[in-house]
Amino acid sequence: xxxxxxGALSKEYFLAYLHLIINTRSCSVEKARDVAFDLFFKQxxxxxxxxxxxxxxxxxxxxxx
Numbered sequence: 001x002x003x004x005x006x007g008a009l010s011k012e013y014f015l016a017y018l019h020l021i022i023n024t025r026s027c028s029v030e031k032a033r034d035v036a037f038d039l040f041f042k043q044x045x046x047x048x049x050x051x052x053x054x055x056x057x058x059x060x061x062x063x064x065x
Contacts, residue, residue, distance in 0.1 A: 008051035014059035029063045 017040070021032040036056070037043065045053045 008049060009055055011055045011058045011062070013064065014023045014056045018059055018063055029060070051054075 014036070018029065018032045018036060021027065021035050022029065025032070025035065027035070041047045041053070041056070
């Protein structure tokens with residue numbers, strides 16, 4: 001997946017991304033978060049900037065409640 005570093009990705013983007021992982025891997029929200037953090041952020045929350053990571057966390061929080 002190509003990501004433009006020009007702006008923060010939205011919470012909706014990460015909701016879709018996490019749902020895709022959940023559906024394709026038949027896993028929990030927590031596991032999807034771990035997979036996304038590894039594949040997308042490469043274990044570095046600063047990789048695409050704090051605003052993008054914050055939106056990722058917001059999406060995870062929404063799915064986890």
